[in-house]
Amino acid sequence: MGGVVRRMSETAAQRGTGNGDDRQSGGPWPLLRRWGPGIASHVALIVLWHLVVVLGEIPPFIMPTPWQTLQTLWQPDYQWPGHIAITAGEVFGGYLLAVTIGVGLAVAFTWSRPVERSAMPVLVTLNMIPKVAMAPLFIVWLGYGLFPNMVIAFTISFFPILLTTARGLREVEPELLDLVRALKGSRWQIFIKIQLPGALPYLFSGMKVATVLAVAGAIVGEFMGSSGGLGYLMQSRQGFLDTAGMFMAVILVSLIGVLMYGAVLLLERLVVVSDARVE
């Protein structure tokens, strides 16, 4: 009997967890209605860019047209793939470090009040330091290359992850705790069954904020001193007034951020029940 019941409700649950926007299906129209406006506004932005340059008769070394910018992509002397790989590596490495250490600290804080009470104020103070100001120091300490830029990306992006995760772990209904404690449930059971899954939506909201910060951190590091990466490329092209190349570099940096954000969004969709997501 249970089997029938479950099969019946499965379809209903699938319907329920789907995206709320495209209720009426059939043909490409719902998809178009969902994504069309977003795509159109991007296209409009590019057209506007083009018009401003052409109608304003702006010289290419001040602002290139979209097409001039795009053309730099297939010029081999830019060595795009290599620079992209370096920047992406720094961003991703720093981000991963931020997630690992941010979540690790948040978990440590929920397990030990004294640790939180002593470590949190220090971290808040440290977070007040403008991380950009630390970049030259990191380079003195760690030298040129991928690693110091990764560290800069990490220092900028880890705090929001720590904060949101710690908050999520704390956000448990007291009566739910009563319910588990009345059953003599252990601290570990509360953590693994209630706190940790409950904190996931918060973790993701922190991770989304952190993507932008990690990208900014890596680029700042490359500006300060490096021998590769899109930030390095921008600085080296500045001397030649190669604005088109610099524009392309900025676009590619943003694209790295967008792709990371998209990946986090996708992961969230897979892991977190739609209703539990924190916007």
Next chain:
Amino acid sequence: MHGLSSRADIAEPFIRMRNVRKVYRTRGQDFLAVSDVTLDVGAGELVSLVGPSGCGKSTVLKILAGLHSHEGGEVVIGRAGYGPEAFEAGRDVGMVFQQPLLLKWRRVVDNVLLPAEILGLPMRAARERALDLLDMVGLAGFADKYPYELSGGMQQRAAIARAFIHDPKLVLMDEPFGALDALTREKMNLELLRIWQDSRKTIVFVTHGIQEAVFIATRVAVLTAGPARMADTFTVDLPYPRELGLKSTAAFGDYTRRIYDLLEM
């Protein structure tokens, strides 16, 4: 005062509370939440606990759940060992609160299974029981839904199923229908009575609703404004199964008036 609330006709009460006192200690300040509660509950009874807001009802329930210590008096629930009166703290308590408190990321059936997981019960049997319980609370077919796909009343039904999953001897309910609309609430009262009569569990039911208290209970315990003292306990001598029409009878009105008088309203 105590003589009033002692019950001579329950020879071997399942719950025996005698002159229970509770002091909360917060930031060096002591706060007397319960000054003197004496209450007997027989096995299989459904006792309502009524009293003004803040008088200490939830506190009494938490003491029964073993969540809080108490300063004075004694609390004895069931007996150690085997048999219908055997009681094992932790294993034998189910709880329902005003909010359903379902875990958003778990399907309804997995929410119902939470206590079984915590107690480490055999999961295959527990899952079968969970589906039966969902059937009992009128949620057959909703096992694989997520809480947000259910109405408030349905979520509360799931919470009741969760309180029964480990087959506890004692179910403690703290204003379980307080957040529901009047119509749903009356319906849930009837459902609760049916579930109680099927399962024959001992239930202690905290409520603000005077009508609700009388309608469902075998006995009503009235607490004074905090710190809680027993104002009175009395048996509700109305036959089961009870129907909503009962509420307009004179006998029912006598019981509710008695509570209003005790609460000086």
